[in-house]
Amino acid sequence: MTSATTTVLPTLAEIRRVPKVLLHDHLDGGLRPATIIELAERYGYTGLPERDPEALRAWFRASADSGSLERYLETFSHTVAVMQTADALHRVAYECAEDLAADGIVYAEVRYAPEQHLVGGLSLDEVVEAVSAGFAEGERDHGIKMRSLLTAMRHQARSREIAELAVRYRDRGVAGFDIAGAEAGNPPTRHLDAFEYLQRENAHFTIHAGEAFGLPSIWQAIQWCGADRLGHGVRIIDDIVRVGEGAELGRLAHYVRDKRIPLEMCPTSNLQTGAAASLAEHPIGLLTRLRFRVTVNTDNRLMSGTTLSEEFRKLSEAFGYGWEDLRWFTLNAVKSAFIDFDGRLEIINGIVKPGYPDLR
Ligand SMILES: O=c1[nH]cnc2c1ncn2[C@@H]1O[C@H](CO)[C@@H](O)[C@H]1O
Numbered sequence: 001m002t003s004a005t006t007t008v009l010p011t012l013a014e015i016r017r018v019p020k021v022l023l024h025d026h027l028d029g030g031l032r033p034a035t036i037i038e039l040a041e042r043y044g045y046t047g048l049p050e051r052d053p054e055a056l057r058a059w060f061r062a063s064a065d066s067g068s069l070e071r072y073l074e075t076f077s078h079t080v081a082v083m084q085t086a087d088a089l090h091r092v093a094y095e096c097a098e099d100l101a102a103d104g105i106v107y108a109e110v111r112y113a114p115e116q117h118l119v120g121g122l123s124l125d126e127v128v129e130a131v132s133a134g135f136a137e138g139e140r141d142h143g144i145k146m147r148s149l150l151t152a153m154r155h156q157a158r159s160r161e162i163a164e165l166a167v168r169y170r171d172r173g174v175a176g177f178d179i180a181g182a183e184a185g186n187p188p189t190r191h192l193d194a195f196e197y198l199q200r201e202n203a204h205f206t207i208h209a210g211e212a213f214g215l216p217s218i219w220q221a222i223q224w225c226g227a228d229r230l231g232h233g234v235r236i237i238d239d240i241v242r243v244g245e246g247a248e249l250g251r252l253a254h255y256v257r258d259k260r261i262p263l264e265m266c267p268t269s270n271l272q273t274g275a276a277a278s279l280a281e282h283p284i285g286l287l288t289r290l291r292f293r294v295t296v297n298t299d300n301r302l303m304s305g306t307t308l309s310e311e312f313r314k315l316s317e318a319f320g321y322g323w324e325d326l327r328w329f330t331l332n333a334v335k336s337a338f339i340d341f342d343g344r345l346e347i348i349n350g351i352v353k354p355g356y357p358d359l360r
């Protein structure tokens with residue numbers, strides 16, 4: 001690990017050019033404002049709070065800055081509203097691949113909840129097929145590798161069905177499963193049936209846990225549900241006591257670190273929902289120092305007004321991270337991806353290692 005005093009910090013333009021990997025990004029949290037407005041006009045959705053793309057961009061960012069996960073999530077009603085036809089889903093997926101590729105991302109797992117896209121009459125399968133077709137076209141045009149994660153909403157009761165959908169499409173663009181939505185009052189064990197099914201099917205899944213709610217949620221996600229990764233997982237910090245320059249880990253924190261359970265950290269999103277007070281105080285600093293399997297992610301590029309490169313740059317500024325650290329985050333992300341081992345090695349050896357500045 002390098003320190004600020006010995007490193008010239010990478011600029012945003014430089015960070016954009018190195019190969020990056022994104023594991024936690026919501027399809028319905030990353031639309032272009034101009035696309036939302038166009039789709040709203042085409043499909044007669046009249047609920048948008050603004051008619052101008054830049055004003056709408058600012059509205060999402062400001063509304064998501066609420067300090068509460070529940071209010072943050074309310075902003076999604078507008079994006080989900082315009083994603084109810086196969087054409088709209090295909091376009092949004094294609095533009096997502098295009099925008100991620102433009103940011104220098106070489107592999108992305110993008111998640112969405114198929115059950116939220118049935119209002120216009122599509123079936124779950126049709127939703128997945130439309131998104132996957134958009135991603136496949138984006139892959140062909142922009143040289144990025146795109147995979148979907150299918151999310152079940154944790155306050156609903158469709159998780160088993162969505163898990164089966166993920167398994168049905170596992171060889172057609174879907175790499176895994178997730179649960180999302182308001183965490184308090186909706187523990188992951190509500191969906192045990194879905195997780196047990198996925199384990200029997202040798203399938204991969206991540207769980208949003210330890211974002212708005214603390215250690216019990218992380219413990220359940222790992223020890224009851226068998227999560228491969230944690231969405232956010234920031235509250236694992238509650239099981240760590242700082243002692244001078246060092247730290248003492250509780251049993252759960254040790255377990256997460258020993259087992260190399262990936263933390264899909266999303267710094268800006270956490271500031272908006274109140275999961276962390278400031279970037280300087282964000283647990284990612286300590287967790288990185290302690291060598292947890294930390295990955296850096298965007299969560300919702302629209303609501304957070306961010307990109308993966310910008311998340312890297314902000315972290316670099318806050319903690320003095322240099323190329324070695326940014327490469328480490330990227331390697332952590334590839335190692336944690338839900339594609340097979342051969343595919344991960346190809347990205348590590350063929351793209352990531354040659355793509356970062358030679359530090360020797
Ligand atoms: O940070 C988050 N925590 C929990 N749920 C989220 C977060 N970001 C987005 N979603 C939820 O996931 C759904 C599918 O993509 C979104 O519609 C939103 O409700």
Ligand SMILES: [Zn+2]
Pocket residue numbers: 024026180208231299
């Ligand atoms: Zn998320």
